[in-house]
Amino acid sequence: MNLFLMCFTAGECFLLSFLLFFHPLKENLYANRWLALFLFMMGTAFIGVYFSKTTAGINYPYVFQCINSLQFIMAPALFLSTLYFADPVKIFKKKDLSHFAPFILYVFIEALFVARGSDFMKQRLFDIGDNTILIRDLLPLQLLIYVLLSYRVLLNHQQNLQRITASFKGINLNWLRYFLLILALITFFWINDALLGFSLLLQITPLIYTGSIFFLAYFSIRQRTVFAFNQQELQEISVLLERPQQTDLQKTERLSAKELDLYAQKLHTLMTTDQLFLDNNLSLPMLADQLGCSIHDASFLINKLSDGNFYTFINQQRVEQAKKLLSSGKNSELNMLGIAFASGFNSKTAFNTAFKKYCGMSPTTYAKRYGST
Template identity: 55%
Template sequence: MNLALMYFSTGSCFLLSFLLFFHPLKQNSKANRWLAFFVFLMGSSFLGISFREATGHLILFLNAIQFLMAPSLLLATLYFVNPTKTLTPKDGLHFLPFLFYVFIECFLFSSDGSLIRQKLFSIGYADFLVRDLLPVQLLLYIGLSYLALVRHQKNLRLITASVKEINLDWLRYFLLILALVLIFWLNDALIGMSFMLKVMPIVYAISAFFLAYFSIRQRTIFAFDKKKLQDISELFGTPQNDDSKRSTRLEKNEIAILSEQLDRLMTNEKIFLDNELSLPILAEKLKISIHDASYLINEVTGNNFYNYINSKRVEEAKRLLLSDKSEELNMLGIAFASGFNSKTTFNTAFKKWTGLSPTQYQKQNNQR
């Protein structure tokens, strides 16, 4: 094993954990502190690998805290996707494996060596040790974190029409890198392929670099005040597709009045051209709650906020593409003039609603 690379990976993780904990831009503070804790534990795990055969209180400590890696990753993810997340007694259940391990190690285990290296059972020619529970636990929690991110992407479409910068794709890449690390970890624990063992320190070092790259580039996800964050959290917790569980928030006469106001905002003021438009902003203009605004859009249009606003922007783009302004503006200019904040989002939305790219649509209609 290349100890120099393992020490490099350890130091990189410790440095990254420091930067995340004291994030210079103060973004997503609670989530980043949990993520910092996870990355610190990951560095401790690399350090433990380097001193695998050593003994002493430090090694026992490093072995024990590895059982905190998986829950800290999940809690970081939950804080990223929930604007008002707070710790609950239910969250404490995730720390039971750590407490159970410490209790056995300190009070019940009396053999020479460490509990972490004790055999549980055999798989073919390989022995499954207590330490091999760690990658299995982490794999399970990576899956739970990924599912939380999938729900997050759906929830974002309830409050914004521009999800590219805040959809936490960087965290999905983070999880994929961790899954790659787990493959090498499991090989080290159970299979022992010599080639993978040789390149394992290199993979760990590269992984540490990309984990730092993706985590430092993050942006603030929910840039709203506390009241709006509470309303958004309530909205996310309400079933959107099950009519039997969705309460009627507005009376028919209220919906009629508000739908007229909504139509005026879109038709006369064209507020959808503001690429910073969000559901909280729209709710303020309608003088109703965020939850009521979401309910109104769903009742009137049958769509969520994301689809509703972007469909309006596509209609505006279609008009501009066939107007004299198309000679003055390139495709990026058309995108911005229609309310989109990136060409990628523009192209994706345009093709979704028309079945054509903007260029194809323009050529097809100019030939008529």
Template identity: 35%
Template sequence: MSAELILHIITCNCFFLMAFVAWFNPGKVNVVANRWLGLFFAAVGCMVCNVVLFDAGLEGAYPRIVGFNELSRFALAPALYLSIVQFTTPGSKLKGADYLHFIPFTIFFLYMVPVLYFPNYQLIGGHISLPPKVNFVIGFLVRWSVNVQLLVYWVLAFNTLRRHRKHIQLIASDTVPVNLNWLKYLLLSIGGMLALFFASILFNIHLTPAGIAFGHLLGGLAIFYYSLAQKEIFPFEVSELKAINEVIVEVDAQVKPIKQRFADEQARQMRTKLESLMTAEKLYLDNELSLPQLAEAMGVSVHDLSFLLNEKIGLNFFQFVNAYRVEEAKQIMLSDKYKHLNILGIAYSAGFSSKTTFNTVFKTQVGMAPSEFMRRGKVDEGVLAGAERQH
């Protein structure tokens, strides 16, 4: 048994296990999205299963299994895309139009029905009732249409994820747990495989079978790990989900509201109340603070608070809250009381939940890294102390 065959068997079982876990979702998070993701994993598992059968020389013994597995190719791309749509849309529900994505799958299924259910019917390339030229054209279209379909859906899915990174800043003060970077890495992996496929056709570039099998296995295990560790993207009540979705749609349209939600004087009063609330109660120290939570503390609707932040203050929720956290961090770094804290301890004390987010936000707002700010602060203290001794 060759090394690539062993790797493909392990990879096949891995993807079927991932499909099982995603479908039954032990964490009960992002349930609908994970079921579509489970269908995607199952489709990949079927494709790898065919590779196993061909590597083992068993394709002739199990033609109907090969035919069934080939069907999965047309379900793979739309399942992945619909999964990402469900992950990134608050309170999203399936619509009848969503199933139109499976028209290619349905067409191919109807073509493959004789293969799957009639014993005397053989696969493409055998002695079948269709004329040879028609059979060749169908086989050619199948081969190319799957990859073209995957490319189209890859672009749609990647664009959806890109917008998601902007959308979550409207409602979350910490985007790391819900930024879906693991899905971005999955899409980048698929993009790399697509690039290799087209490169192999256009430039005759090929990788060793063992290298491809090992890459599939590593990629599958990495995605499996992150899919298990995922958090609920929009952990809010139904009414809040609806309001959040409306806020996202309005901001995403990049169109200024035709009707102001409240007058300038009311906006000034609300801003004063908001800034007083943030300063006095330091709500920003809660690293899971969200737009609905702050709206509830303010006693206003999600729509009103979003309008105040985006239209009147000129900051999205993420920028507004983390501006307070950065100021808190600067005070901590300049205080002798907290000299025992390292960078991570300072980040946590200021309301950040990760060192990465802290460094990125701090550098964006202050123009230097936290470590550099601390060094300059110590230098300034030394200069000041020396000047005082001279006097």
């Protein structure tokens, strides 16, 4: 394994860790600090490779043991970072400490082995065919499990966004999804290095590691603030996202018949007269403010009246507006991007996706079929 590239990759990790920890724009502060911890631990793992391949591991055994133990922090730090990105007001709880149980256990046992002059990381667990599984081989498997858990958090985040916004641009954490996919690639090569030993893959492993860190840096610095709301709104949103969609009976009980009728009339006015849906930055907190009710009440109102979430309700309004513009011949004055913006969408992709979903055809097909000549 190319030791120069390993040290260079470690430097990449440390630099990116520093930039994320002291993020100049202070965006997603706690999430980025956990992500910084993950990358710092990854950097120490690459330094550990250098120690294991040179006399440094023999000359500085205690440093080497410390580096080994820190690797068990990597995967939990990644997962907690993902949780902080997905939850606007997450706080660290006692149950989160459970993710660090392998690290604590390893440190305790390693201390006993160091006292006896041996290396716990190289202790044999079991054999699979001709391969001997050591304690250190658990590390890539641990990381793989946490990458999958983090990806599941992102999928839930995508569904939750539909309850509070009609536009995912910049806040859907797609960059983190790519980040995790790259980590999955790194983990695959790590597993091959630890367990499989395919020679061709081993030869390109240092290059894969080095290039992957560049891409991790590219995606991580492109992030935006996920929930750009004030603290009170964030608290309400956090509680709302923690609760599953309510039944129709629960929706009715939350608002009295009189309140439901009053808010329904206001909502109708906001959509038909004020055309609030044309604001492409419209969110559930903004709509709740216009209605003069809480975020919870606004969510329940929409669920009750439309039998859907905020995302579905607003985008249906926008699609109806686009249909009016297309059938009136406005597409001869505005291109499809202009129609999209004039209907409240903030991108042509979002416009096409929503239009096909609710109309069963593309905007172009609809204009040809129903547009005035």
